[in-house]
Amino acid sequence: MPELPEVETLVRELEPRVTGRRIERVILRWPRSVATPSPHAFAQRIRGQTIRSLRRRGKFLWFALDQGALLIHLKMTGRLFLLSRPEPDAHARADFILDDGRILRFSDVRKFGRLYWVQDPEVILSALGPEPLDPDFGPEDLARRLSGRRGRLKALLLDQRVIAGVGNIYADEALWRARLHPMRPASSLSPAEIRRLWASLRAALRAGLRHHGTTIQWYRRPDGKAGAHQRYLRVYGRAGQPCPRCQTPIARLLLQGRSTYCCPVCQPPPA
Secondary structure (H helix, E strand, O other): OOOHHHHHHHHHHHHHHHOOOEEEEEEEOOHHHEEEOOHHHHHHHHOOOEEEEEEEEOOEEEEEEOOOEEEEEOOOOEEEEEEOOOOOOOOEEEEEEEOOOOEEEEEEOOOOOEEEEEOOOHHHHOOOOOOOOOOOOOHHHHHHHHOOOOOEHHHHHHOOOOOOOOOHHHHHHHHHHHOOOOOOEHHHOOHHHHHHHHHHHHHHHHHHHHOOOOOOOOOOOOOOOOOOHHHHOOOOOOOOOEOOOOOOEOEEEEEOOEEEEEOOOOOOOOO
């Protein structure tokens, strides 16, 4: 699933190319991608509106329109492409035809991605936790988010109500950087460990941003190019390969049914 660095890359690359453009019409090729309102109402509300700005909140792309907002959540396999002309795509779910003839296409292999038109974006976004790269988000804020929680560290990092935008890849990478085991109870962290986790989480996300995201399978940038961060991953997807720090083989665990990667030496398991 695209995470904060991938979605932010999409926003940064699309924003200067679509801001100020009017959406002439919407072609829904898979109406069930629309979460709210009805597919017909969705197309009607968006048609003729101008994209005033584009930003990210958590894993959502947020297109501010003349009235209301278009929100897109890519889920597992969603992609956004900016096309100069129509192209065959068996997985195209929605085309937004712009006033200059270009097409903003939402493509989704697994059909889990969702499109929203809402008058007030906070109806959808208010449940999200803070942005981990926000300049105002400090270690003391992370400490408050984790305070009193008995859950395992990785599970809490993946909880979008705790922190917005973090997923499987960057949670593993951050925990390795912080030398913390994914199954450590959050309540067991010392103040020094929380500060280390805060710094490591921001470093892992910024590394992903520098390389335009991680392409393991489906994620692509708006021009179809892959991200490059998969070449720089320390632990994610590297089971059996040597830890970059201590050379111990990376272990693969299952946590809540999801693959989790860590170093059994650098990240000692909880007693």
